[in-house]
Amino acid sequence: MPLGSESRDILNNFQYGSLNAEFNEISFYASKSDATYWKLKSHLASLKSKIKELRTSNEGDKNRPFSAEKKASIVKDSFIVKTKGAPNTSVNKGVKSRKCGYCKQDGHTIQKCARMPC
Ligand SMILES: [Zn+2]
Numbered sequence: 001m002p003l004g005s006e007s008r009d010i011l012n013n014f015q016y017g018s019l020n021a022e023f024n025e026i027s028f029y030a031s032k033s034d035a036t037y038w039k040l041k042s043h044l045a046s047l048k049s050k051i052k053e054l055r056t057s058n059e060g061d062k063n064r065p066f067s068a069e070k071k072a073s074i075v076k077d078s079f080i081v082k083t084k085g086a087p088n089t090s091v092n093k094g095v096k097s098r099k100c101g102y103c104k105q106d107g108h109t110i111q112k113c114a115r116m117p118c
Helices: 005-030 034-073
Strands: none
Touching: 005 034
16 A cells, blocks of 8 residues: 555654664664774675665655655645736835926925025
């Protein structure tokens, strides 16, 4: 029976924790002397390459039956629709600079215009 991706993750997490605990214990004993340290090191090196090899050869078969199911259950971000809302350029960004009603220059209003005859 194929597992759902969620229960698969839970199982993987559990397996990771269980292995971690065992390796922790092994590391504790192996670190007690040089001989046991180097013995474990060499064992781990060969073990690591074996596991990696196994994983890469299994990966193809393992992912295939789940891929369609996985794709259907994944909710992705919605599409960004560029036609909605006001265009970016005309969005009011704070206070507009005001123009003088008399001389049409920026920075002052008609009340403070220097060119305005009193
Ligand atoms: Zn002015």
